[in-house]
Amino acid sequence: MVAAEKQGPSTRKRYKRLVRWLVFLALLYLALDRIVMPVYTRHGQAIAVPDVTNLDFQSAKEVLESRGLRVVRASDRYDAHVPPGHVVFQEPRAGSQVKKGRRIYLTISKGEKKIPVPNLVGGSERDARFRLGSIGLNLQNVDYTYSSYYPEGVVVDQSIPPQTEVELGTGIRITVSLGPAPSRFIVPDVVGKSLDDAIRQIRKAGLTPGTIRYQPTSELLPETVLDQSIPPGQEVSAGDTLDLVVSQYPTQP
Numbered sequence: 001m002v003a004a005e006k007q008g009p010s011t012r013k014r015y016k017r018l019v020r021w022l023v024f025l026a027l028l029y030l031a032l033d034r035i036v037m038p039v040y041t042r043h044g045q046a047i048a049v050p051d052v053t054n055l056d057f058q059s060a061k062e063v064l065e066s067r068g069l070r071v072v073r074a075s076d077r078y079d080a081h082v083p084p085g086h087v088v089f090q091e092p093r094a095g096s097q098v099k100k101g102r103r104i105y106l107t108i109s110k111g112e113k114k115i116p117v118p119n120l121v122g123g124s125e126r127d128a129r130f131r132l133g134s135i136g137l138n139l140q141n142v143d144y145t146y147s148s149y150y151p152e153g154v155v156v157d158q159s160i161p162p163q164t165e166v167e168l169g170t171g172i173r174i175t176v177s178l179g180p181a182p183s184r185f186i187v188p189d190v191v192g193k194s195l196d197d198a199i200r201q202i203r204k205a206g207l208t209p210g211t212i213r214y215q216p217t218s219e220l221l222p223e224t225v226l227d228q229s230i231p232p233g234q235e236v237s238a239g240d241t242l243d244l245v246v247s248q249y250p251t252q253p
Contacts, residue, residue: 051094053087060087064104074105084111114165120158125176140171144178144203152179189232195223202242210241216250
C-alpha cells in the first residue's frame with residue numbers, strides 16, 4: 001500500500017510531461033500547416049498566365065514580367081498567319097495557374113517561309129514550269145524574243161533574279177528564245193485554239209496579240225478562238241497586231 005502511494009506522484013509527473021509533449025507537437029503541426037508550408041509553397045499566390053499570343057516579343061515579355069513570370073524565347077518557326085517577331089505559341093498556355101517566377105516558354109514567328117528563286121536561264125520552258133511548281137512558285141507569264149545566242153525554246157531571262165527569296169506562290173515571268181530573227185513573219189492559224197494557246201503562238205510568230213472581242217455561243221467551249229483579224233499564212237511585219245474573236249457562254253435572259 002505504501003509502495004503504490006510512493007509511485008503515484010511519479011506517474012502523474014510522467015503523464016503531465018506526456019501531455020505537454022502532445023500539446024507541443026500539436027502546436028508545431030499547426031504552425032507548419034498554417035504558416036511554414038503556405039510560405040514555402042506560396043499558397044494562395046497562384047497566377048493565371050495571360051494570353052500573349054500574337055503580341056510582339058517585347059510586349060509579351062513586358063506583360064509576363066509584370067505578373068512576376070519569367071520569359072524564355074524557346075524557338076522560332078515559320079508561320080504565314082503571324083507577323084515576324086510575334087508570339088505564335090506559349091507554354092504553359094493562357095489561363096494556366098502557375099507560381100510566381102514560373103518560366104513561360106515562347107515560340108516566335110519568322111513570318112511566311114521564303115523560297116529562293118532558282119536559275120531558269122538556259123533551261124527549257126517546260127523545265128522552268130516544272131521547277132517552279134515543285135517548290136511552290138508559279139510560272140506567271142511567258143514572253144518570247146528572237147536571239148542569235150540562245151537556241152529556240154531556251155529561257156533567256158526571268159523577272160526575278162536567281163536566289164532572291166520570295167513568298168510561297170509568287171509568280172515568275174520568263175522570256176523564251178525564238179532563235180534567230182526570221183526574214184519573213186507569217187501569221188499563224190489560231191482559229192479553234194484556246195485563247196492561251198493562241199496568244200502563245202502569236203507571240204512565237206513575232207506578232208503582238210491585239211484586241212480580244214467576245215462572242216456568245218453554246219457550240220464551243222468558252223475562250224475558243226472563232227476568228228482572227230489577219231488570215232493565216234499572210235506575210236506581215238515584225239510586231240504587227242493580230243486581233244481575235246473569242247467564244248463565251250451566252251448570257252441568260
